[in-house]
Amino acid sequence: MLEQCGVSGKLHLVDGYLGIIVIVAVVALLAVGGLFLFFRPKGKGAPTLEAPPRPQAPAGEQPQAPDLGEQQGAATTTLPPPPAEELVKAPEIEVPPPSAGRMVRLRSRLARSQSALGKGLLELLSRDRLDDEVWDEIEETLITADVGVAPTRAIVEDLRTKVKVLGTRTPTEVRGMLREELLAQIAPELDRTIKTRPTGERPAVVLVVGVNGTGKTTTTGKLARALVGDGNKVVLGAADTFRAAAADQLQTWGDRVGAAVVRGPEGGDPASVAFDAVARGIDDKVDTVIVDTAGRLHTKTGLMDELGKVKRVIEKKAVVDEVLLVLDATTGQNGMRQAQVFAEVVNITGIALTKLDGTAKGGIVISVQRELGVPVKLVGLGEGPDDLAPFDPEVFVDALLGD
Numbered sequence: 001m002l003e004q005c006g007v008s009g010k011l012h013l014v015d016g017y018l019g020i021i022v023i024v025a026v027v028a029l030l031a032v033g034g035l036f037l038f039f040r041p042k043g044k045g046a047p048t049l050e051a052p053p054r055p056q057a058p059a060g061e062q063p064q065a066p067d068l069g070e071q072q073g074a075a076t077t078t079l080p081p082p083p084a085e086e087l088v089k090a091p092e093i094e095v096p097p098p099s100a101g102r103m104v105r106l107r108s109r110l111a112r113s114q115s116a117l118g119k120g121l122l123e124l125l126s127r128d129r130l131d132d133e134v135w136d137e138i139e140e141t142l143i144t145a146d147v148g149v150a151p152t153r154a155i156v157e158d159l160r161t162k163v164k165v166l167g168t169r170t171p172t173e174v175r176g177m178l179r180e181e182l183l184a185q186i187a188p189e190l191d192r193t194i195k196t197r198p199t200g201e202r203p204a205v206v207l208v209v210g211v212n213g214t215g216k217t218t219t220t221g222k223l224a225r226a227l228v229g230d231g232n233k234v235v236l237g238a239a240d241t242f243r244a245a246a247a248d249q250l251q252t253w254g255d256r257v258g259a260a261v262v263r264g265p266e267g268g269d270p271a272s273v274a275f276d277a278v279a280r281g282i283d284d285k286v287d288t289v290i291v292d293t294a295g296r297l298h299t300k301t302g303l304m305d306e307l308g309k310v311k312r313v314i315e316k317k318a319v320v321d322e323v324l325l326v327l328d329a330t331t332g333q334n335g336m337r338q339a340q341v342f343a344e345v346v347n348i349t350g351i352a353l354t355k356l357d358g359t360a361k362g363g364i365v366i367s368v369q370r371e372l373g374v375p376v377k378l379v380g381l382g383e384g385p386d387d388l389a390p391f392d393p394e395v396f397v398d399a400l401l402g403d
């Protein structure tokens, strides 16, 4: 019995050891498995909920507005829903499209200039015999399209020489010759960048000037949209204190894209509003301050002096980087006289040529640059909020000549 007890006692002891060995083995296996899972190399396509790191823009550069194609191709990641508060207070601020490539999109708006100027010249130059009568017609076509007398003479002279050299002309050669000539007259080498980037802590300041009804306020609003679309922060100055509606109009433009609008009392001092707008821009650390001024007749000396004062007062606070003269393309040679007087009072650095849509007088681009020695930087091609485009000479000439 005792012996039996001894044997069974030994058996229990062996069972006990076996049990411990099995437990140790299982624990060891689990530990090795855990270590393997922890240190296993991550595969290429390992799914992750982390957003990829944002590329850092080099110092001083603004991050580019994302390109739509890039957005469409991006992998979808489910983000946690925004807090309920944000959902309720969703801002009604529009995100305008970037400015690049706008002229290509709007080129069909040059249809009237295209048939009057481009196609007219192509047809005349393609004739078998180019006698004096045809050259007179070519001259007339250019003058009617507002190219201006001096540039017209230069173009006709150049074309006569080129035709002599060419002799018989194929349609492709005629087109090439005309394209080259028009482009040369538009001077594609001119610097057309609008200075809207801040310098250190100081925002760029753009002053918008011109006679009544040329489209100053509209152009100021459209430019602000384009800049916001390109990723900039903008403040608008409503220095047109004569017309309350102008400040309201600008306020609407600003509100749509989330740009602050600085305005003053009706009939107040426009220079003081301009000064306050620039001060606000500096405080808010924005990229650009655009100051809209009242429309003024170039013949009214008092008003022109006031414009000079607006610029001088801004200069107490910051540099005026850009003075844009807004010209209505449909006003022709009268617009040219206005431009000259404005240029004497404030140093114009660029021209915004509005209402180029629906006019046959596209040649004004050539004459206004020639007369003022200042490049056309922006063109207005419609009444829509995004119908303002950076001027691109090649796209312009190609639109005139057709494809």
Ligand SMILES: Nc1nc2c(ncn2[C@@H]2O[C@H](COP(=O)(O)OP(=O)(O)OP(=O)(O)O)[C@@H](O)[C@H]2O)c(=O)[nH]1
Pocket: 210, 211, 212, 213, 214, 215, 216, 217, 218, 219, 240, 243, 246, 294, 295, 296, 353, 354, 355, 356, 357, 379, 380, 381, 382, 383, 387
């Ligand atoms: N078709 C067309 N119309 C334009 C363009 N730019 C401006 N306009 C229109 O021109 C009209 C006058 O524009 P405003 O911006 O009020 O002109 P303004 O120069 O500020 O006028 P004042 O404040 O009176 O001096 C408006 O009806 C605009 O919609 C353009 O590029 N094309």
